[in-house]
Amino acid sequence: MKVAVIGAGVMGSGIASAIVLGGHEAIVYDIVPEVLRNSEKLIGSLIREMKGNSDGELGEFHVESSLNEAVKGADIVLEVIIEDLNAKRELYEQLTTYIGQDVPVASNTSTFTVEQLSKDLKIQDRILIAHWVNPPYVIPLVEIARAPWTSEWAVNKITGFLKELGKEPVIVPDIPGLIVNRFNSAVYREALRLVANYNIDPQTIDLVWKKHLAVIFSVTGVLGTMDYVGLDTIVRAASSLSSPSQDEDVKAASLIIDKVSRGELGVKSGLGFYPYSGSDRLSLELSRAHSIRGVLKCLEDVS
Ligand SMILES: NC(=O)c1ccc[n+]([C@@H]2O[C@H](COP(=O)([O-])OP(=O)(O)OC[C@H]3O[C@@H](n4cnc5c(N)ncnc54)[C@H](O)[C@@H]3O)[C@@H](O)[C@H]2O)c1
Structure with missing residues (x-):
């Protein structure tokens, strides 16, 4: 596939590298000539x-200083320019x-x-989101996110290409921040609150993440954790830590309170966000402990 990458900053350069490493051709364009030279x-x-x-x-890649030339003959266009709605729509x-x-534009x-x-643009049916992470x-x-008017073929072409590259495309709803950045902003916000309001040093906060939170979440995810x-324990802890203030929080709180009232307590009752009835409690504990040890060992090897 020939892929035009528009925007050669932090993400554009990394995405172009992924494309070439995956055996495809990348043509990279940026409006700033110096950025383009550095990206090359x-x-x-x-x-x-x-x-x-x-x-x-x-492998096959080159930079192009004309937009028209960069996208000529491309099978796919990836838009990776600055986070500015007008600039993206103008492009x-x-x-x-x-x-x-x-040609889909992701x-x-x-x-x-x-x-x-994409709303009301001539090519609105070919525009979607493919949000790569750093x-x-x-x-x-x-x-991957789509609007109601995004064509099926455009979604299939992008997801098919990503799979061929060895990526794992995940379809998510078309909401601001998708899933990754909603979590990022919640975590960043809490880290900044801890530093600003309690004067905790950054090393302590990052140590807590590296030695516990990142390890546990990498094994069982958030809802599995x-x-x-x-x-039931989370409901008790949550009520002493904060009280729901906005409608969204009230809805989120009732999701878990309702589960607890139905006896869905998680691993201890055999059903929570996931079912556990097929395995006994000890084997679940041991299997998780084994995975956590594996992650800790990998982290030791890289640190
Ligand atoms: N940085 C991250 O970790 C990260 C992660 C995921 C998604 N994103 C998203 O990826 C996009 C790019 O982010 P980045 O971090 O690479 O930004 P960046 O500032 O490093 O690069 C953006 C580039 O876009 C270029 N540009 C601006 N207008 C242009 C236009 N009309 N045509 C061509 N090039 C143009 C700029 O010259 C700049 O080089 C943004 O939408 C951002 O939100 C960033």
Whole structure:
């Protein structure tokens, strides 16, 4: 596949590297010539390092200083420009005359929805979100979102390409921040509150994450972790830590309170967010402990 990557900053350079490392062709464009020159060097170095091959073939990629030339003949366009709604929509308008009818345009936006990005544009049926995360040449997850008017073929072309690259596209609802950035903002907000209001040093906060939270969440996810804690215990803890203030919080609180009232307490009752009735309590505990040890061992190896 020939893929045009529009925007050669932090993410554009990383995404182009992932494409070339996956055996496809990347053409990279940016409005700032210096950014484009730096990106060309960075992509070359990243590919060499990731391949463990200092002088060998880089694969197919080049930079282009004209938008029209960059997207000419491309099978897919990835938009990775600054997080500015007007700039993104203006770019899509420009692309209308340059790209073929069968070329989808996937945005890497962190905060806008597909509806906001594409509504009433001529190519609105071909615009969707493919949200890669940093570093994109290493992390497999890519969130995919579509508007009601996004064509099925456009979604299939992008997800098919990502799978071929070895990525794991996950379809998520078209809501601001998708899933990744909603979690990111909640976690960042709490970290900043702890530093600003309680004067906790950054090292302590990051240590708590590295030695506990990141480890546990990597094994059982967030809702699975709640099942292991016990949903009744979480309800008691939550009521002493905070009280719901907004409608969304009230709805979230009643989700777990209702589960507890039905006896769905998590692992301890055999049903929580997930069912556990097929396995006994001890084997669940041991299997989780084994996975946690595995993650801790990997973390020791990289630190
Ligand atoms: N940085 C991250 O960790 C991260 C992670 C996921 C998603 N994102 C999203 O990816 C997108 C890019 O983020 P980034 O971190 O790479 O930003 P960046 O600032 O590093 O790069 C953005 C690039 O876009 C270029 N640009 C601006 N307008 C342009 C236009 N009309 N045509 C071509 N190039 C243009 C700029 O010159 C700049 O080089 C944003 O939507 C951002 O929200 C970023």
